[in-house]
Amino acid sequence: MAGHAGAKAALFGLTGVLLDRYGSVDEHGLHGRALKLKLSGALFVLGGLALAGLPPFGTGLGKAVTEEAAGRELAWLPIVFVLVSALTGGAVLRAGLRVFGGVGAPPSEHPEVAATTGEGEEPEIREPGRRLPAPMLVVPGLLLTGCLAVGVLPGVGRALASGAAAFIDRTGYLRDVLDRPGPPSAAAAPDAWWTASGTGLGLLSALLAAGFATAAVRRDPRRGTGGLYRATVLPLRRLHSGLLGDYVAWLAVGLAALLVAVTTQL
Known part of the structure; x- marks a missing residue:
């Protein structure tokens, strides 16, 4: 939790940098527009790798400790940890590659998909040449440093x-x-603390995250969307309305389900 707090809060702060500069947080709409924000891009990629469980970040240590404990109960659970961490970190890395690196096809070449764009927000700056305030980068840097300290x-x-x-x-x-x-x-x-297996699985999940992100941005948009994509991904995208109240409601539903599951085991 301590490591995750540092990594996730840093990513929220860096997303705020994009909102401040461009009035949008949509990865397709911002494709290649943040090429000049090199330090922000580097911190964003580090945050994505931390979420993927890359050693020696604290998120990776928490993942390793939990994997080892879960593996003693069910041998297949560490596989779930690795895949979920890779997909989570890979989604962040995919957005970072598009926004800060301009990797992949421009947004005009992408097929229309149901997604929350985040467009329509007014930029908070009125002078495009204004320098980025130092705290907007210092704070995410300190948060990632704290995440690293947990694992070091x-x-x-x-x-x-x-x-x-x-x-x-x-x-x-x-x-x-x-x-x-x-x-x-x-x-x-x-x-x-770190074990050989925990370190190895952390490196594996980080490598898979990088592979998933690279495959996603390099995918040929002319191939369109397959049946598996339409059956699995699009329904999930439609659930992400972008409305805060909807997310609070789903959080409450998830907590209620968790409490019911825990209660039945007591």
């Missing part, structure tokens, strides 16, 4: 692991909150 500094990982152990310490809660007598807490902080 052992003390940070140990502190977070100790907090996790305290969080699930039911005996300690009963003793401290309800003043009930009980034995000392037996929960020990887990070993939250």
Whole structure:
């Protein structure tokens, strides 16, 4: 969670840079328009790789620790972690390649698809030549540095692991909150650090993310959209209305489903 907060917040900030300069966050509409924003583009790509689980970012460490624990219960779960991380990071890298690198076919050559464009926002600047305010880049840089620190500094990982152990310490809660007598807490902080398998799977998911992104932007638009695309991707795109209330509603639905699933296991 700590690593993810740094990476995702940095990407939100960098997306704000695009909105500030161009009044849009649509990757097709902004195709190649941010070529001059080299530092923003580099930070955006790093954020995408961090989301994909690239070591030694904290997101990669969290992925590795969770993969190892999940793999002890169900051997196939690490495969799901790798694929989901690769697809998530690959989507960010795809947008970065188009917007900051101008890679792939121009938007006029792309087939029409149902998607949230983000067009129509007014640029926040009135002078195109105005320099980008330093905080708009310094803050995302610091957030990515924090994400990196989680996976590089052992003390940070140990502190977070100790907090996790305290969080699930039911005996300690009963003793401290309800003043009930009980034995000392037996929960020990887990070993939250890199392993060979965790590092390898993190590198694999990052490589897959880069491959997915490259394949997406290099895809020939003249091929059109196949049946599998229309059956799987387009319905998901139509669900993304761009309206905040819709996303809050879906978040509530997801949390309710999660609580029901957890309750049935208790």
